[in-house]
Every structure is written in structure tokens, then in C-alpha cells.
Amino acid sequence: MTELAKLTIADARDKLRAKEITATELTQSCLDAVNAADALNAYSAKTPEIASAQAAAADVRIAAGDAPDMCGIPLGIKDLFCTKGVASQAASNILNGFKPEYESTITTKLWDSGAVMLGKLNMDEFAMGSSNETSAYGPVVNPWRREGSDAKLTPGGSSGGSAAAVAADLCLAATGTDTGGSIRQPAAFVGITGVKPTYGRCSRWGVVAFASSLDQAGPMTKTVRDSAIMLGAMAGYDVKDSTSANLAVPDFEAALTGDIKGKKIGIPKEYRLDGMPAEIEKLWANGADMLRDAGATIVDVSLPHTKYALPAYYVLAPAEASSNLARYDGVRYGQRAKLQSGEGIHEMYARTRAEGFGPEVKRRIMIGAYVLSAGFYDAYYRRAQRVRTLIKKDFEDVYASGVDAILTPATPSAAFGLGEMANEDPIKMYLNDVFTVTVNLAGLPGVAIPTGTDAQGLPLGLQLIGRPWEEADMLNIAYSLETAAGFVSKPAKWW
Amino acid sequence: MAIDKEIARRAAHLARIEVKEEDLEALAGELSGILGFMEQLNEVDVEGVEPMTSVTPMDLPKRADVVNDGNQQDKILANAPDAREGFFAVPKVVE
Numbered sequence: 212m213t214e215l216a217k218l219t220i221a222d223a224r225d226k227l228r229a230k231e232i233t234a235t236e237l238t239q240s241c242l243d244a245v246n247a248a249d250a251l252n253a254y255s256a257k258t259p260e261i262a263s264a265q266a267a268a269a270d271v272r273i274a275a276g277d278a279p280d281m282c283g284i285p286l287g288i289k290d291l292f293c294t295k296g297v298a299s300q301a302a303s304n305i306l307n308g309f310k311p312e313y314e315s316t317i318t319t320k321l322w323d324s325g326a327v328m329l330g331k332l333n334m335d336e337f338a339m340g341s342s343n344e345t346s347a348y349g350p351v352v353n354p355w356r357r358e359g360s361d362a363k364l365t366p367g368g369s370s371g372g373s374a375a376a377v378a379a380d381l382c383l384a385a386t387g388t389d390t391g392g393s394i395r396q397p398a399a400f401v402g403i404t405g406v407k408p409t410y411g412r413c414s415r416w417g418v419v420a421f422a423s424s425l426d427q428a429g430p431m432t433k434t435v436r437d438s439a440i441m442l443g444a445m446a447g448y449d450v451k452d453s454t455s456a457n458l459a460v461p462d463f464e465a466a467l468t469g470d471i472k473g474k475k476i477g478i479p480k481e482y483r484l485d486g487m488p489a490e491i492e493k494l495w496a497n498g499a500d501m502l503r504d505a506g507a508t509i510v511d512v513s514l515p516h517t518k519y520a521l522p523a524y525y526v527l528a529p530a531e532a533s534s535n536l537a538r539y540d541g542v543r544y545g546q547r548a549k550l551q552s553g554e555g556i557h558e559m560y561a562r563t564r565a566e567g568f569g570p571e572v573k574r575r576i577m578i579g580a581y582v583l584s585a586g587f588y589d590a591y592y593r594r595a596q597r598v599r600t601l602i603k604k605d606f607e608d609v610y611a612s613g614v615d616a617i618l619t620p621a622t623p624s625a626a627f628g629l630g631e632m633a634n635e636d637p638i639k640m641y642l643n644d645v646f647t648v649t650v651n652l653a654g655l656p657g658v659a660i661p662t663g664t665d666a667q668g669l670p671l672g673l674q675l676i677g678r679p680w681e682e683a684d685m686l687n688i689a690y691s692l693e694t695a696a697g698f699v700s701k702p703a704k705w706w
Numbered sequence: 707m708a709i710d711k712e713i714a715r716r717a718a719h720l721a722r723i724e725v726k727e728e729d730l731e732a733l734a735g736e737l738s739g740i741l742g743f744m745e746q747l748n749e750v751d752v753e754g755v756e757p758m759t760s761v762t763p764m765d766l767p768k769r770a771d772v773v774n775d776g777n778q779q780d781k782i783l784a785n786a787p788d789a790r791e792g793f794f795a796v797p798k799v800v801e
Contacts, residue, residue, distance in 0.1 A: 308785075309785050310784075310785065311785075312778075312781035312782075312784055312785075313781075410761040410762060411761065411762050424760075424761055450767075450769065453766055453767055454760075454761070454762065454764075456762060516750065518746070519746060519747060519749075519750055521743075522743055522744045522745075522746045522747050523747060525740065525743065525744060526744055526747070533721060537722075540722070541787060542786070542787075542794050542796055543782075543785065543786055543794060544785035544786065544787075545785070545787070546787070547787035547788065550797060554797070555797050555798060555799065556796050556797050556798075556799050557722075558724075559796065559797055560722045561722050561723060561724035562724045564721070564722055564723045564724070565723050565724035565725070568723070573721070573723050574736060574737075574740070576721045576723065577714075577717040577718055577720075577721045577723065577733075577737065578717075578737060578740055578741070579721075580717055580720035580721040581709075581713075581716075581717040581720065581737070581741075582744075584716075584717075584720055591741075591744060591747075593757055594747050594748075594750075594752060595744075595747060596757030596758050596759065597750075597752040597755040597756070597757045597758070598747055598750050598752060599757075599758040600755050600756055600757065600758040601750065601752070601755060603758060636739060637736065637739070637740065638739065638740065638743050641743075654761035654762060679762075
């Protein structure tokens with residue numbers, strides 16, 4: 212019986228509180244669904260014992276009438292989050308066998324609120340990738356297929372396991388992380404909602420670092436309401452993260468009135484790319500119409516430095532990654548290379564890293580080391596930081612003109628086939644992030660919402676970009692769009 | 707700028723990643739492609755623009771200078787590939 216696994220967080224919460232179902236039944240339903248879905252390769256580790264114990268504890272809490280919204284809700288956790296005593300490898304061989312002795316702040320908050328861990332979710336290695344194909348566990352398979360085809364498609368990346376697990380009902384919701392689009396692009400590829408909060412809204416403590424000034428965790432859920440509920444449980448000030456914001460966390464769910472009358476929505480002309488598929492163009496126009504019909508005003512806006520966001524990102528993110536990933540040296544955790552006699556610590560470092568990291572991670576570490584090196588620091592790194600200032604200012608100017616949120620496509624295409632990009636230039640893969648990466652550079656909140664399908668029946672999503680710290684308002688606009696779009700399609704079960 | 711084999715060797719060394727001699731040429735080509743993509747940044751007028759070093763304008767918070775953690779040697783060593791007598795063990799560093 213895997214029917215209960217199809218519930219939303221909101222419905223499950225209400226049924227749990229009404230004693231129509233128990234957390235134990237709900238969790239078992241999810242565990243059954245997970246065990247029947249190995250073909251998707253979404254879970255990298257399953258934790259049924261932890262899940263059962265947490266579900267039993269949640270049932271006690273619910274019976275006692277002390278149940279926060281997330282109490283008894285079964286979740287999948289991206290492998291980037293450190294979970295105590297449970298394999299946490301960032302989908303990399305270099306962290307083979309690593310079992311943290313501590314728990315990330317976000318997962319601590321989720322477990323404290325009564326949520327249940329089903330297991331860890333597959334992803335691109337160290338969150339570097341847009342197709343899940345850089346994972347040491349092998350790629351996740353998208354539960355969606357093109358009409359009349361059984362070709363395996365990517366669920367996107369890096370949070371591809373999270374996206375596939377939510378879309379295929381292998382959990383009620385999942386955590387994701389987003390450095391350049393890693394929540395929003397996979398959410399769009401599988402037809403679910405994914406939220407990248409304002410930088411500093413959720414603690415980064417205990418989340419394996421990729422690019423610290425860009426990384427932000429967020430919820431990946433079946434509905435906007437579920438994202439609002441789960442974000443409330445993940446967010447909040449944490450003294451252990453020096454960039455965590457000491458701000459009160461609003462009641463995001465209470466903000467979902469659906470009333471967006473008088474809201475001003477910006478359409479940035481620079482996001483209309485040459486060669487953009489007509490169906491993406493149409494999806495975007497339809498989204499604007501839906502918001503207009505709901506009472507919003509649609510205005511054209513300009514974000515003039517958009518074109519430079521990707522090149523700036525591919526200087527800054529690898530630079531930060533090269534520093535962050537210096538810690539994987541074969542000394543304190545994970546893998547260590549075997550040495551020949553006469554070899555010493557330098558060979559140990561270099562060979563451990565050569566064997567432990569995959570090609571894309573190595574490429575980015577080397578680019579990062581290069582752009583930070585003497586003689587090139589000003590030409591690349593410092594210049595990219597200055598361009599980042601201009602990109603952030605573009606958004607500040609638009610918001611200063613009274614715009615409440617910006618509407619864009621989430622991705623330049625629907626999900627593509629696994630292996631389809633294997634022989635392409637790495638830059639072509641980077642273009643997946645063209646609509647999402649600006650949001651990370653500017654530290655803003657963004658949400659991807661499914662609003663339609665392409666000619667082959669695959670989901671397509673739009674993105675709303677909010678004002679800093681205004682996730683509640685952004686989610687309310689997203690809720691209005693979700694309601695108008697009425698996207699309810701689910702992938703036909705083949706796994 | 708184009709990356710040649712020697713610069714690729716240097717980038718690999720800076721990154722402490724072993725690259726086989728026969729793979730350096732291909733690596734140089736890949737790195738050149740990516741750096742070529744970054745060259746677009748030279749089109750932007752950044753005169754007088756401050757580099758963005760903090761996403762949220764804020765002072766780095768300082769905590770009280772007190773011990774708030776510690777006494778967990780076992781936990782710290784639990785994941786080490788080679789731990790002996792309470793230490794991380796590595797190949798001989800000094801002859």
C-alpha cells in the first residue's frame with residue numbers, strides 16, 4: 212500500500228491530527244514505495260530503522276496533542292546534509308564510508324519538529340552538475356518519460372534525487388540545496404515546487420560546502436503550500452553559521468491568501484534568449500497572463516548584466532569550491548590513496564584527490580585554483596566579484612521601482628536524456644543554470660513552480676524571484692500561479 | 707587566454723590533484739574553453755565598482771571568547787583513514 216505516500220504535507224498533517232492515519236502507517240507506505248523504486252536510483256542510503264523509530268515517536272507526540280506541522284512527515288534528505296551516524300558522502304568517492312558524528316542544523320530542526328528520515332538522496336558530486344550524471348552513485352533517473360518513449364531522462368541536478376523522490380512519491384518532501392539553480396532546475400524537470408530561500412535564511416552548518424557565498428538549502432515539495440510549511444521548519448537564525456540572518460521567521464503558510472491584487476510583477480527582457488524554444492516562450496507568456504488575470508500588474512523590467520551572470524558564476528563558484536574542497540586530503544575522513552614505497556605526503560594528497568574526485572569536480576577545483584592564483588586573481592576573481600555587485604544592483608534597481616517579484620522561465624528546456632550531453636562542451640551543461648544563477652549571485656529568494664508540459668508531455672516550470680527576506684510574499688504569488696495553472700500531472704509509474 | 711600544457715600542470719599542482727602526463731594536453735584544452743567563456747567579463751565596465759564580498763551587508767558576528775566545544779577526540783578521529791594513539795597518522799613528512 213503506497214497510496215499514503217502520495218499525500219501532500221498539508222493533507223498528511225491534517226489526517227494525522229484528525230487521527231485518520233498514523234505516522235507509522237504513513238512512513239511504512241513511503242518505505243514500501245522507496246523499496247519498489249530502486250530503478251530510479253534516487254536514494255543513496257535507506258534508513259528504515261531510524262524512520263520507524265521517529266514515526267513511533269511522532270505518533271506519541273500527535274496523540275499527546277503536541278504536534279508541530281512537520282510531525283510525522285516522512286522526508287528524504289539530500290546526501291549533502293550531514294546526518295549523524297548515516298552515510299553522508301556528497302555523492303563523492305572521496306567521502307566513501309564517511310559517517311558524521313554530528314547532525315546539520317537544518318536536519319536537527321526537522322527532527323526536532325517531529326519529521327521522519329527515510330534516507331539520503333542521490334545528487335551530483337559535491338552539488339556540481341545539472342543532470343545528476345556526476346554522482347559517484349550513478350545518475351538518478353527521472354520518473355517522467357517522453358510520450359511513447361522509454362528513453363531515460365535526467366531529473367536535473369544537483370538535487371536530482373530529491374526531485375525524483377518527490378515526483379515519484381518516494382517521500383512527502385525532500386531537502387535540497389541550491390548554489391546556481393540546484394533546487395529550481397530539477398524541480399522544473401520533474402514538475403514539483405522547489406524553493407531557494409534568501410541567502411542566510413537557512414543555516415549552512417553541517418551542509419557540505421560547495422561555494423559558501425552562494426549555497427542555500429531549501430524545500431522541494433509537491434505543492435507551494437508544502438514548501439511554505441517545510442521552509443518554516445528549516446529556517447531560522449543559527450549562531451553556528453556566521454552568515455545566518457538573525458531575523459524572525461514569518462508564518463509562510465499563513466501568507467498564502469491567493470490574493471495578489473495590486474502586486475507588480477516584472478518581466479525581464481534580458482531573459483528572452485536567442486533561440487529560446489517557442490513552448491518556453493509560450494509558457495512564460497501564459498504565466499504572465501495568469502498573474503494578470505489574478506489582479507497583478509505586469510511590467511517590463513531590465514536586468515542589464517544578466518548576460519554576465521554565468522561567466523561570473525563560473526569564476527566565483529569554482530574559486531570558493533577550490534578553497535572549500537581543500538579539506539579532502541585523505542587525512543581526517545574519507546578515502547586515502549595507496550602509496551608506493553618511497554612516496555610521501557605530497558603524493559598522498561595529490562593521488563587521494565585524483566582518485567576520489569570525479570572529472571567535473573576536478574575541473575572546477577583546478578579552474579578555481581587558477582583564477583585565485585597570483586597574477587590572475589585581479590583579472591578573473593576580483594573582476595567577477597565586481598560584476599557580481601552590478602548583477603545585484605540590477606535587481607535592487609528593479610525592486611526600488613516598486614516591483615514585488617520577477618517572473619522568468621525556470622529552465623531553457625524540458626528534461627533531456629541521460630547521456631545526451633556526454634560529448635558536449637562543459638559550457639553547454641552550464642547553460643542549464645542561465646535563468647537561476649542570477650538569483651544566487653544576488654542572494655535573493657526564488658521558487659520554481661510547474662505550470663505546463665512540452666509537446667512530449669514533460670513538465671515545464673516558471674520561476675518567481677522575490678525581494679530579499681520576502682519569501683512569504685513570493686510564495687503567495689507562487690500559490691496564485693499554481694492555482695491558476697492547475698498543474699496536476701504525475702509521471703505514469705513504470706519503475 | 708589559451709592554457710598550455712605547462713599552465714595546466716601548474717593548475718593541477720595548485721589544486722593538489724595528480725594528472726597523468728598524457729592527460730595534460732586534453733586538460734589544457736578543457737580549461738582553455740572554460741576560461742574563454744569567462745573572457746566575456748572583460749566587456750563589462752567595472753570602473754569604480756566595489757567587489758561584492760558579502761551577500762548581506764552585515765558585520766561578521768563575533769562570539770564570546772570562551773571554550774564552547776571540545777573533549778571529543780574519539781569523535782574527531784572516528785572517520786580518519788589512519789588514526790593511532792589519539793592522532794591522525796600520515797606518511798613521514800620530514801626525513
